[in-house]
Amino acid sequence: MTRPIYLFSKTRNTEVIHVPILLTEFLQPVIDYTHYDAIVLTSKQAAIALEQINHDWIQLPVLTIADFTAKQARDFGAQVLEHGGGYGDTLAEIIINGYSTWRWLYPRPEVVASDFAKRVTDAGVCMKGVVVYKTTCNADVATLALEHDAILIFTSPFTIKCFLQQHRFSASHTIIAIGATTASALPDTVEALMPKTPSVQGCVDLAKTL
Numbered sequence: 001m002t003r004p005i006y007l008f009s010k011t012r013n014t015e016v017i018h019v020p021i022l023l024t025e026f027l028q029p030v031i032d033y034t035h036y037d038a039i040v041l042t043s044k045q046a047a048i049a050l051e052q053i054n055h056d057w058i059q060l061p062v063l064t065i066a067d068f069t070a071k072q073a074r075d076f077g078a079q080v081l082e083h084g085g086g087y088g089d090t091l092a093e094i095i096i097n098g099y100s101t102w103r104w105l106y107p108r109p110e111v112v113a114s115d116f117a118k119r120v121t122d123a124g125v126c127m128k129g130v131v132v133y134k135t136t137c138n139a140d141v142a143t144l145a146l147e148h149d150a151i152l153i154f155t156s157p158f159t160i161k162c163f164l165q166q167h168r169f170s171a172s173h174t175i176i177a178i179g180a181t182t183a184s185a186l187p188d189t190v191e192a193l194m195p196k197t198p199s200v201q202g203c204v205d206l207a208k209t210l
Contacts, residue, residue, distance in 0.1 A: 003150065006151070009200055040062070040105070042106075044068065106129040111135070138162070153203045
């Protein structure tokens with residue numbers, strides 16, 4: 001029998017059961033794009049947030065954390081310089097090694113999981129973070145009944161935080177974390193599998209092999 005697969009993520013995937021455990025509130029800060037040479041995007045939500053403020057952001061080239069974020073940026077009409085490997089550390093390496101003289105805008109969530117921006121600024125690169133959205137837990141998910149042999153996919157540390165506010169892990173559950181940063185948010189007694197490619201699809205593909 002096929003095991004049920006639950007995806008705790010903002011991003012949907014039609015192959016599994018999507019659980020909208022996060023709610024996003026987009027903000028409206030004033031941004032003067034003439035102060036920057038490029039934008040670094042660490043999520044699709046950051047691109048959506050900029051687009052909701054105004055369309056001016058596409059005048060600047062963007063560096064994205066992964067290919068799926070790059071696709072969102074291109075869909076809005078932005079020019080993508082390149083994309084990282086799904087981790088903040090890869091963004092820091094790209095910026096420090098290839099674009100250290102540029103002035104960077106970092107549209108970010110209220111709470112960040114990676115310290116890549118500090119690494120960049122500590123290296124002497126000009127980068128300014130602007131909070132453009134914030135994420136909260138969806139209380140409606142508290143009524144979700146998880147099957148005992150379920151596979152649970154988590155795509156950020158905040159998805160785990162929200163899950164633990166409303167549910168408990170069972171020894172019969174198999175946990176998949178999108179990457180090491182997400183896995184580090186799990187309780188010490190809970191082990192996680194991780195996909196070779198840090199993406200939602202990579203997690204789903206891994207889950208389907210179990």
